[in-house]
Amino acid sequence: MTLSRMSRIRIGSAPDSWGVWFPDDPRQVPWRRFLDEVSESGYDWIELGPYGYLPTDPDVLRAETERRGLAVSAGTVFTGLHRGPAVWDETWEHVSGVAGLTRAMGAEHLVVIPSFWRDDKTGEVLEDRELTAEQWRHLAEGTERLGRELRDRHGLRIVVHPHADTHVDTEENVARFLDATDPDLVSLCLDTGHYAYCGGDSVKLIETYGARIGYLHLKQVDPKILAAVRAEELPFGPAVARGVMCEPPAGTPALEPVLDAAQRLGVELFAIVEQDMYPCAPDEPLPIARRTRRYLRGCGA
Structure with a gap:
């Protein structure tokens, strides 16, 4: 296997792989340590993570990343667009700030994560697990509008993260979402760990909806822990604390076939390692990041 087999795949990592979920949290490593260690691990690309964790002044952030040989691949936002036009102004106020920094850092993608239907920590049900037909329409139309506005105002491409x-x-809901949205405005950020967590097959998705795959997040799930999580109906936060997302190659899906399928699309794609680890001991991420980068090189990436 040679590196040229994955010549179209650009590997990076994210604050998530250092246990960073919030702009400010005493259990998270300081941002300078994250930048030092992600560079030391052999990655060239990073995501912004939660807005405000890394410096929001582009001049400061550019100086800090460039001196470590790093560049930004994307920013991330959370949205609740299924709630209809009433949330647009609030959504845009949040998104536009992140988009401005993302573009100022030279990135071209914004990862869009739909809002949670239950509280990430307590498991409190916040709204119905299933959307109505009207809510699906709001979600599709709102996401298309977001894609259009970000393209026209900031030159960014949105990639929606199941x-x-x-x-x-x-698999059913992802297909419904893709079928309801305009491919020119909306692409997908395929997170291999989340898709497996929810029962999906990443290789099948790439082969079926290849033209819609605009970005990858690489992670794996521990099948045994996932089975217990499902049996107990744990919310995602406690599931992560239990270790449901694990260091590759210990879990599923196998990443080499995913990367092979992505390479066959014939387009350049970011593949960002994002091993959910919140909370974690501050000395835990660096060795994992080094081993993961070495493993991905062994996959040709």
């Missing part, structure tokens, strides 16, 4: 405990999660 995520556990959201309404865009299972």
Whole structure:
């Protein structure tokens, strides 16, 4: 196997792989340590993570990333667009700030995560698990509008991230979402771990909806822990704390076939390692990041 087999795949990592879920949390490593360690692990690309964790002044962030040989691949936002036009102004206020920093850092993608239907920590049900037909229409139309506005105002491409405990999660719901949205405005961020968590097959998705795959998140799930999580109906936060997302190659899906399928699409794609680890001991991420980068090189990436 040679590196050229994965010549179209650009590997990076994210604050999530260092246990970072919030802009500020005493259990998270300081942002300078994250930048030092992600560079030391052999990655060239990073995501912004939760807005405000890394410096939001682009001049400061550019200086800090460039001196470590890093570049930004994407920013991330959470949205509740299924709630209809009434949430647009609030959504845009949040999204536009993240989009401005993302574009100023030279990135071209914004990862969009739908809002959770239950509380990520307590498991409190916040709204119905299934969307109505009207809510699906709101979600599709709102996401298309977001894609159009971000393209026209910021030159960004949105990639929607199917995520556990959201309404865009299972194979059925992901297909419904893709079929309802304009390919010119909306692409997908396929997170291999979340899709497996929700019962999906990443290789099948790439082969079926290849033109819609605009970005990858690489992670794996521990099948035994996942079975217990499902049996206990745990929310995603406690499931992560239990270790449901694990270091590759210990879990599923196998990442080499995913990367092979992505390479066959014939387009350049970011593949960002994002091993959910919140909370974690501060010395835990670096060795895992080094081993994961070495493993991905062994896959040709």
